Amino acid sequence: xxxxxxxxxxDGTCWTRRTATRGGLALYAMADVKTxxxxxxxxxxxxxxxxxxxxxxxxxxxxxxxxxxxxxLADDLAGANLSLWEEEQDHARTRLAWQSARRRAARRQPHExxxxxxxxxxxxxxxxxxxxxxxxxxxVSHGSWEKTSTEVASLRExxxxxxARVAELEAGLPAMQQAxxxxxxxxxxxxxxPTTVYRAEHPDxxxxxxxxxxxxxxxxxxxxxxxxxxxxxxNLAFDWIEDDEDRVAELVVTAGxxxxxxxxxxxxxxxxxxxxxxxxxx
Numbered sequence: 001x002x003x004x005x006x007x008x009x010x011d012g013t014c015w016t017r018r019t020a021t022r023g024g025l026a027l028y029a030m031a032d033v034k035t036x037x038x039x040x041x042x043x044x045x046x047x048x049x050x051x052x053x054x055x056x057x058x059x060x061x062x063x064x065x066x067x068x069x070x071x072x073l074a075d076d077l078a079g080a081n082l083s084l085w086e087e088e089q090d091h092a093r094t095r096l097a098w099q100s101a102r103r104r105a106a107r108r109q110p111h112e113x114x115x116x117x118x119x120x121x122x123x124x125x126x127x128x129x130x131x132x133x134x135x136x137x138x139x140v141s142h143g144s145w146e147k148t149s150t151e152v153a154s155l156r157e158x159x160x161x162x163x164a165r166v167a168e169l170e171a172g173l174p175a176m177q178q179a180x181x182x183x184x185x186x187x188x189x190x191x192x193x194p195t196t197v198y199r200a201e202h203p204d205x206x207x208x209x210x211x212x213x214x215x216x217x218x219x220x221x222x223x224x225x226x227x228x229x230x231x232x233x234x235n236l237a238f239d240w241i242e243d244d245e246d247r248v249a250e251l252v253v254t255a256g257x258x259x260x261x262x263x264x265x266x267x268x269x270x271x272x273x274x275x276x277x278x279x280x281x282x
Contacts, residue, residue, distance in 0.1 A: 002057075003017060003020075003025075003026035003044055004017070004044075004055035004056060004057050005017050005056060005057055006031075006055060006056040006057075007028055007044065007047055007052055007054075007055050008052065008053045008054045008055070009047055009050050009051055009052055009053060010050065010051035010052070010053045011050065011051075013030055013093075014030065014031040014032075015028040015029065015030055015031065015042070015047060016028060016029065016030075016031045018036065018041060019038060019041070021043075025043050025044070026043065026044055027041035027042070027043060028041060028042050028043070028044065028047060029041050029042075030093060042096060046096075046099070050096070195271070195272040196269055196270065196271050196272070197211045197212065197213060197269075197270050197272060198211065198212045198213070198214065198215045198217070198218035198267050198268070198269055198270070199211050199212075199218065199267065199268045199270055200212065200218040200219070200221045200222050200265070200266075200267050201265070201266060201267075201268070202222075202225070202264050202265050202266075203264070203266065204264045205264070209221045209222065209225065209265075211270075215249070215267060215269065218267040219240060219249065219251070219267050222251050222263070222265035222266075222267060223238050223251065223265075225265065226238070226251060226253055226263045226265060230255060234255055234256065235255070235256050236253055236254070236255055237253065237254040237255075238251060238252070238253055239251075239252050239253075239254070239260070240252075240267075246268075247268065247269035248266055248267070248268050248269075249266065249267045249268075250262065250263075250265070250266045251263045251264075251265040251266065251267075
């Protein structure tokens with residue numbers, strides 16, 4: 001049995017045969033569609049699933065019968081919303097084309113079908129993962145926005161305070177530099193100046209008590225040594241006789257009602273040079 005040229009489905013659509021598959025199956029497209037890709041055309045069996053109201057082996061008459069069909073459709077659609085009808089027809093055609101394409105995909109090789117299913121499932125998982133991540137990020141951002149705003153405001157205040165402190169330090173920097181330079185000059189002056197030490201000794205016995213950085217410390221050592229040579233409880237009065245030329249001070253003591261007498265203890269001021277003098281030994 002050859003495939004008919006015209007097929008009318010129960011939904012009132014007229015289909016005409018346009019071409020055939022490699023296997024010889026006739027492919028139909030809606031009569032109102034001038035050109036139609038093979039991928040969205042339907043086979044006779046697919047049209048039969050929607051219900052066939054009639055078939056013909058010849059094309060409809062272009063004038064009289066076509067006009068009668070238009071009049072009949074106009075009477076049936078009287079009072080209906082034409083735009084809504086066209087939209088429904090578009091949905092029906094799209095649905096039928098999609099079902100046809102899906103049936104063709106179902107007739108593919110099993111490994112192609114499985115690969116397509118695997119690809120769709122993988123993309124679906126990626127989409128769900130992206131949605132979960134986006135939702136979580138939105139919740140975190142919403143929950144921490146107020147905290148972040150507070151922290152930013154606090155950091156801005158701290159930054160302003162630090163900037164003010166830096167400006168204050170920069171304003172006082174010249175005075176600090178001058179004070180530092182004066183201190184360095186004083187250190188240099190002290191390092192270049194000779195150092196004086198004081199030697200406490202008893203020359204008659206050849207005993208050197210020690211060297212001190214101050215005359216007070218050297219004299220205290222001599223007085224203590226002289227005090228030990230007298231009986232405990234003796235009232236002693238010490239005095240120092242200084243020789244400015246030799247820079248030597250000699251200790252004298254007055255014990256009770258006795259007259260002043262020398263002790264033999266002296267303190268000598270010694271000057272230590274801070275640099276080597278080549279002519280000092282000449």
